[in-house]
Amino acid sequence: MRRTFDTGNAAITEGAILAGCRVFAGYPITPATEIAENMSRRLPQVGGTYVQAEDECAALHVCNGAALGGLKAMTATSGPGFILLSDPFGWAISAEIPVVIVDAQRVGPVSGITGAPGQGEFYLSRYLAHGGNYETIVLAPSSVQEAFRLTVRAFELAERFRTPVTLLADQMVTDGWEGLELPETAEEARAMGLRVVERRAHPGPDFYPATDAIDVPPVVLGRGTGAACSDWTPDERGLDTEAVEAQHRHAHRLIHKIRSHRELIAEHEALALDDSPDLILVAYGTPARVMKSAVAAARARGLRVGGLRLVSLWPFPDALFSRPARYLTVELNWDGQLVREVRRAAGAGAKVHFLGRCGELPSVTEIVEAAELLLGGGTLRRRGWDAEAW
Amino acid sequence: MDPLAERYLRPEKWPGTACPGCGLRLLVREILESLDGLGLGLDDLVWGTAIGCTGRQTFAAWRGDAFAGTHGRVYALATGLRLALPPEKRILLTVGDGDAFTIGLPHLLAAARRNVDLTVVVGDNLGYQSTGGQFGVTTPPGSRTDSSPYGTWEPSWADEGLDVLGIVREAGAAFLARHTIYDRAGVVESVKAALCTRGFSLVHVYYPCHVHFGAQALGSDDLGLIARWMRQQYGATGVLYDARGRRAEFTERLRRHVAAVQGGGSGHGG
Numbered sequence: 001m002r003r004t005f006d007t008g009n010a011a012i013t014e015g016a017i018l019a020g021c022r023v024f025a026g027y028p029i030t031p032a033t034e035i036a037e038n039m040s041r042r043l044p045q046v047g048g049t050y051v052q053a054e055d056e057c058a059a060l061h062v063c064n065g066a067a068l069g070g071l072k073a074m075t076a077t078s079g080p081g082f083i084l085l086s087d088p089f090g091w092a093i094s095a096e097i098p099v100v101i102v103d104a105q106r107v108g109p110v111s112g113i114t115g116a117p118g119q120g121e122f123y124l125s126r127y128l129a130h131g132g133n134y135e136t137i138v139l140a141p142s143s144v145q146e147a148f149r150l151t152v153r154a155f156e157l158a159e160r161f162r163t164p165v166t167l168l169a170d171q172m173v174t175d176g177w178e179g180l181e182l183p184e185t186a187e188e189a190r191a192m193g194l195r196v197v198e199r200r201a202h203p204g205p206d207f208y209p210a211t212d213a214i215d216v217p218p219v220v221l222g223r224g225t226g227a228a229c230s231d232w233t234p235d236e237r238g239l240d241t242e243a244v245e246a247q248h249r250h251a252h253r254l255i256h257k258i259r260s261h262r263e264l265i266a267e268h269e270a271l272a273l274d275d276s277p278d279l280i281l282v283a284y285g286t287p288a289r290v291m292k293s294a295v296a297a298a299r300a301r302g303l304r305v306g307g308l309r310l311v312s313l314w315p316f317p318d319a320l321f322s323r324p325a326r327y328l329t330v331e332l333n334w335d336g337q338l339v340r341e342v343r344r345a346a347g348a349g350a351k352v353h354f355l356g357r358c359g360e361l362p363s364v365t366e367i368v369e370a371a372e373l374l375l376g377g378g379t380l381r382r383r384g385w386d387a388e389a390w
Numbered sequence: 391m392d393p394l395a396e397r398y399l400r401p402e403k404w405p406g407t408a409c410p411g412c413g414l415r416l417l418v419r420e421i422l423e424s425l426d427g428l429g430l431g432l433d434d435l436v437w438g439t440a441i442g443c444t445g446r447q448t449f450a451a452w453r454g455d456a457f458a459g460t461h462g463r464v465y466a467l468a469t470g471l472r473l474a475l476p477p478e479k480r481i482l483l484t485v486g487d488g489d490a491f492t493i494g495l496p497h498l499l500a501a502a503r504r505n506v507d508l509t510v511v512v513g514d515n516l517g518y519q520s521t522g523g524q525f526g527v528t529t530p531p532g533s534r535t536d537s538s539p540y541g542t543w544e545p546s547w548a549d550e551g552l553d554v555l556g557i558v559r560e561a562g563a564a565f566l567a568r569h570t571i572y573d574r575a576g577v578v579e580s581v582k583a584a585l586c587t588r589g590f591s592l593v594h595v596y597y598p599c600h601v602h603f604g605a606q607a608l609g610s611d612d613l614g615l616i617a618r619w620m621r622q623q624y625g626a627t628g629v630l631y632d633a634r635g636r637r638a639e640f641t642e643r644l645r646r647h648v649a650a651v652q653g654g655g656s657g658h659g660g
Contacts, residue, residue, distance in 0.1 A: 023473055044651035049473050049644055053466065054500040061459065061466035061497075068457060068467070069474020087460050091467075221455040222475045224433040228450040230458030239402070239450050240458075 002182045008147040008174040009034035012102055012167065013042055014182055015151025016074050018189065019196055021100070022048035023073040025062035027055055027081060030114040031171040032104040035076040056081035060088035060101065067097045068229060070199055070220040072155060076102035078171075080111055082121055082128070089164055090129030093136065093254065094231045096208070098158035098199075098218055100151070102167045104174040105285075105332075107359045116359040117171040117286055119332035122341075125168050126314050133251035135258040137265055138166045138314040140284040144178035150311070152194045157265060159197040161258060162218045168313060170332060172286040172361075202227065206236040210249040212256035214264075262315045271295045271307030273323075279303070279371050280323065282342055283330040284310040287361060291330050294367035305371050310338075321345040326374055328353040330367060334388045353380055356388040394422040398432070403451040411613050413571045413597030414447055417513050420574055420595075421484070424581035435480040435585075436471065440464045440494070442486035443520045443599070444513035462494025465501040468508050472641060480509065480585055487514040487528045490592075491547065491554045498592075502561035505589040506640040511581060512592060515599040516607075523602030527554065530623065533607040555594060559631045564589030566631040570624045571597040572617060580629060589639045596624050 012035055016024070024039035026032075040050040049066075053059035056077050063073035077085065082103045092099050107113035108120040125138045137157050141147040147169060154165040183189040189196070201220035207227050209216060219229045219238065232240030233247045258265070269288075272295055273280070283291040288309040298305035308320055321327065321342055327350070329339040339354040346352055355362060355370050370380055370389065380389035395404050399422075408414045425435065432454035439445040441461040450456040459467040468481050475481070490498055490512045501508060517535055518524040524537035531549040532541040547554040555566050565587040567580035577595055584591035598604065598616040605611040608619055638646075 023470065025470065044648045047648055047652070049648075051469070051473075054496055057463065058466035058497055058500065061463045062470035062473075065467040065470020066473050067470070069471045071474045073470070087463060088467075091460050091463075221436050221457060221471065222479050224455070226432070226453060226455065228456045230439075230449060231460060232449070232458065239400075240446075 008144045011144045011148035012151045013038035015148040019152045019155035021072045023066035025051040025053045025059040029078045029081045031175045032076040056084040060085045074100040078104045091231045092164040093134045096162040099164045100154045105170045122337040134254040140168045142288045170285045207238040208234040212260045267311035269309040273306040277304045277306035279326045281307040287330045293364045318345040326351040408447040420577040423578045438483045440485045440489040444486035448484045465497040483510045499561040502563040502590045504640040509584045510592040512594045519599040519602045565591035567629045568594040568627045
């Protein structure tokens with residue numbers, strides 16, 4: 001085991017290399033540039049390729065092309081580049097291409113503030129492609145070590161589900177420095193729960209089976225299988241068709257290959273939930289670390305508060321929100337995104353509240369005060385320009 | 391079915407869904423003659439396409455491995471594919487004038503700059519015909535189309551001495567040729583030369599759309615009329631630029647770079 005002190009960007013780089021990523025294409029953008037820089041240094045050492053693309057859209061297309069040729073590939077970006085991935089992301093969704101995308105969320109909208117953390121792309125990560133008719137996998141690290149593990153995991157899920165997987169990080173995770181343990185042998189990697197799925201190639205002829213099965217090898221060109229691969233609605237052989245029935249089968253597969261196996265993706269951390277707390281705090285990414293401290297602080301004050309740290313965001317873990325409790329999401333945005341999904345999952349009549357900030361973290365004290373107010377029957381209110389809450 | 395089509399194309403994709411009389415079929419036939427002339431088989435070439443008449447109508451016609459990218463982005467997709475395929479595997483892209491010269495131009499130029507080993511055949515039907523006939527950047531000046539009912543007024547790359555292939559040449563392409571579809575021997579020879587280029591090659595082929603362009607801009611959907619007009623309009627064609635072997639190909643440079651880094655050098659690929 002190699003013990004080091006490094007950034008989330010470095011952790012993501014090493015996770016990708018371990019997972020077998022041999023092509024990285026990207027475009028410099030704060031706060032994800034360091035992943036590109038690290039990849040440009042590390043990939044040639046392992047026989048891989050760094051491509052500095054002409055824009056983010058091209059970057060993911062280059063990754064898709066490399067994946068289509070049988071290589072594992074990744075791109076990394078932030079908000080203004082993430083939106084430009086929409087076109088190749090949709091292509092990879094429909095053509096069922098395993099590829100990994102990192103989004104280091106910063107403050108928006110649009111260019112916003114480059115060097116401060118935000119969580120404004122929760123829904124964008126779910127709906128990045130136009131046209132609907134798909135489900136997607138999004139994972140959210142909240143530490144440097146977890147960024148390493150989830151990068152390896154993202155590659156594993158991409159291969160198994162034949163789909164792009166997004167690592168939705170934030171600027172504090174990618175830029176932040178922390179202790180990082182890196183396995184040096186395959187045994188150490190296994191002991192850390194890391195799994196590497198080798199790339200396989202579909203033998204044909206039914207490259208796009210009408211089932212929700214996973215572990216179907218992806219289409220790989222150049223093997224003489226007569227594969228056809230595109231973003232048109234495919235028939236089972238991959239040929240474009242205008243048949244509505246074929247579209248139904250394709251969309252059904254894209255949605256249900258993921259939803260039917262959601263238990264293989266779902267991951268969360270439960271905090272003090274054993275005694276059916278009255279209030280459950282919900283967060284992902286860096287704010288989840290403050291939330292964790294807030295749960296401990298609230299408990300120390302005798303408040304029946306628990307917490308849910310979401311690690312897999314999409315498919316959304318609806319089942320976690322069936323408890324008869326109030327929920328309070330803590331998010332790095334002012335408009336409230338995670339809260340809407342928790343409200344939907346918790347169902348009509350559930351009390352779901354929001355505490356938002358952006359560009360900086362909320363304090364433990366402010367979260368505990370909000371919890372206390374809610375448990376005392378009070379109402380969270382927007383506090384001028386300082387905090388958005390309801 | 392003709393023997394070349396039988397050998398190279400999927401029967402359910404030929405003659406395909408292009409309009410009756412569309413020049414695209416002749417272009418595909420010419421490309422097949424080039425492949426046959428080079429003795430290439432189904433496993434030797436991966437055939438990529440894009441959107442529009444040229445892209446949509448040629449997707450997966452090839453019985454070998456085939457792919458289609460989004461509009462204008464197939465050059466980036468093919469660059470990634472080139473990284474993964476062995477050098478002897480050829481990549482051919484059949485795309486339209488809109489895909490290559492408008493929405494996809496920055497990506498096409500990036501592929502030319504890198505000198506990626508790709509052969510791009512631009513089937514140019516003088517505008518956006520699959521959407522019903524709107525002008526593009528190679529539509530002759532003053533043409534009436536569905537989006538220029540009074541005639542085009544915006545400068546194009548077919549106007550005032552401008553030529554989009556000049557941009558592609560300056561971007562670093564290794565081989566450039568231009569023909570009309572009627573110069574059958576010329577197209578076949580240029581596509582053969584392009585496919586034998588280790589680097590970025592492009593063959594620009596004008597083909598007639600009598601249904602939209604002919605009817606709108608020439609006032610007639612007569613195939614003979616558009617053929618005569620096109621021969622006259624684009625008479626002086628052939629190989630425009632041949633710099634084969636002058637610049638190292640993208641993946642060659644890459645292999646040298648990786649070898650240098652692994653050997654402890656600076657990795658300057660030269």
